[in-house]
Amino acid sequence: MAQNAGRKKIALIGAGMIGGTLAHLAAKKEMGDIVLFDIAEGMPQGKALDLSQCGPVEGFDASITGTNDYADIAGADVIIVTAGVPRKPGMSRDDLLGINLSVMKAVGEGIKTHAPDAFVICITNPLDAMVWALREFSGLPANKVVGMAGVLDSARFATFLAWEFDCSVRDVNAFVLGGHGDTMVPVLSYSTISGIPVPDLAKIKGVDAGRLDEIVDRTRKGGGEIVGLLKTGSAYYAPATSAIAMAEAYLGDQKRILPCAAYVEGKYGVDGLYVGVPAVIGAGGIEDVVEIELSDEEAANLKVSTDAVEELLEACKGLDSSLA
Numbered sequence: 155m156a157q158n159a160g161r162k163k164i165a166l167i168g169a170g171m172i173g174g175t176l177a178h179l180a181a182k183k184e185m186g187d188i189v190l191f192d193i194a195e196g197m198p199q200g201k202a203l204d205l206s207q208c209g210p211v212e213g214f215d216a217s218i219t220g221t222n223d224y225a226d227i228a229g230a231d232v233i234i235v236t237a238g239v240p241r242k243p244g245m246s247r248d249d250l251l252g253i254n255l256s257v258m259k260a261v262g263e264g265i266k267t268h269a270p271d272a273f274v275i276c277i278t279n280p281l282d283a284m285v286w287a288l289r290e291f292s293g294l295p296a297n298k299v300v301g302m303a304g305v306l307d308s309a310r311f312a313t314f315l316a317w318e319f320d321c322s323v324r325d326v327n328a329f330v331l332g333g334h335g336d337t338m339v340p341v342l343s344y345s346t347i348s349g350i351p352v353p354d355l356a357k358i359k360g361v362d363a364g365r366l367d368e369i370v371d372r373t374r375k376g377g378g379e380i381v382g383l384l385k386t387g388s389a390y391y392a393p394a395t396s397a398i399a400m401a402e403a404y405l406g407d408q409k410r411i412l413p414c415a416a417y418v419e420g421k422y423g424v425d426g427l428y429v430g431v432p433a434v435i436g437a438g439g440i441e442d443v444v445e446i447e448l449s450d451e452e453a454a455n456l457k458v459s460t461d462a463v464e465e466l467l468e469a470c471k472g473l474d475s476s477l478a
């Protein structure tokens with residue numbers, strides 16, 4: 155099916171495990187016409203053809219095309235970036251910094267030339283540094299470039315809490331702040347089950363502090379747990395669905411408050427960094443960063459996490475002098 159000028163356009167840069175899953179979700183939800191871009195020749199075209207053939211079975215109207223040419227992303231309303239390399243067992247996300255930084259440079263320049271008005275969601279790891287670099291390379295306004303991690307990390311936290319409290323995940327609203335690494339900050343005091351703060355419900359249900367610490371720790375290491383099981387790459391279903399929620403918030407001007415790696419200037423004691431914070435997503439992109447009050451311990455943990463992100467930015471500047 156040809157692209158339809160009356161529909162939104164979603165460009166997916168990187169057509170691997172997350173990229174393909176994103177395309178399927180976006181098509182099923184009829185979010186718009188979809189362009190899958192990758193440097194691998196034939197692969198995005200092949201996935202686009204395969205996904206197009208889901209249409210008659212699933213009953214969606216969406217054009218899905220594959221390309222190796224950045225010119226085809228022109229006019230995109232939303233761009234989701236997963237181009238790069240995932241980690242394998244034994245690696246940290248930070249080990250991907252060098253290789254994925256050069257990918258962000260190519261992607262940033264492609265976006266700058268062909269789709270400078272898009273809302274750009276970066277997923278590539280190490281997330282907080284890559285979204286910063288992507289913004290630098292693309293030159294887009296900071297409110298139009300955001301990183302996906304907090305929605306995923308919070309979903310993991312919510313899943314583990316629901317299992318512990320034997321309740322529906324629908325009733326859990328869990329919340330993770332900070333960088334997307336092992337220093338991320340799952341915040342129990344702002345996590346609720348049906349409006350009841352988790353620490354209060356834990357007292358009622360006899361869940362002790364040690365058990366809650368284990369859940370926090372499992373959340374922090376949630377990506378690595380899946381890498382260890384898959385062995386060939388990292389998680390892709392929940393990362394894709396998390397980014398789709400952010401894209402929908404933008405396209406629908408939903409004003410959702412979602413934990414995202416947003417550009418923070420002057421809040422949380424942070425100046426000029428991308429890091430996970432509650433952010434309002436609407437038609438204006440990242441419309442606001444909400445600064446919540448943290449306990450001394452939570453604030454200290456967030457500082458450890460933001461310091462780790464800052465170190466990665468220094469490493470990026472060392473690798474690419476145009477960032478310094």
Ligand SMILES: NC(=O)C1=CN([C@@H]2O[C@H](COP(=O)(O)OP(=O)(O)OC[C@H]3O[C@@H](n4cnc5c(N)ncnc54)[C@H](O)[C@@H]3O)[C@@H](O)[C@H]2O)C=CC1
Nearest residue numbers: 168170171172192193236237238239240277278279303393
């Ligand atoms: N932010 C988050 O919460 C999460 C981040 N990730 C990260 O997302 C990234 C993608 O993961 P997967 O889709 O599983 O990897 P994948 O390897 O399946 O797909 C990556 C794709 O990027 C393509 N690619 C490489 N260089 C490119 C370039 N210069 N231009 C365009 N495409 C290029 C590859 O050909 C490949 O098809 C990884 O860096 C991974 O660590 C993964 C899960 C969660």
Ligand SMILES: O=C([O-])CC(=O)C(=O)O
Nearest residue numbers: 241247279377378388389
């Ligand atoms: O762990 C990884 O490498 C992928 C990722 O960021 C996640 O699943 O949270």
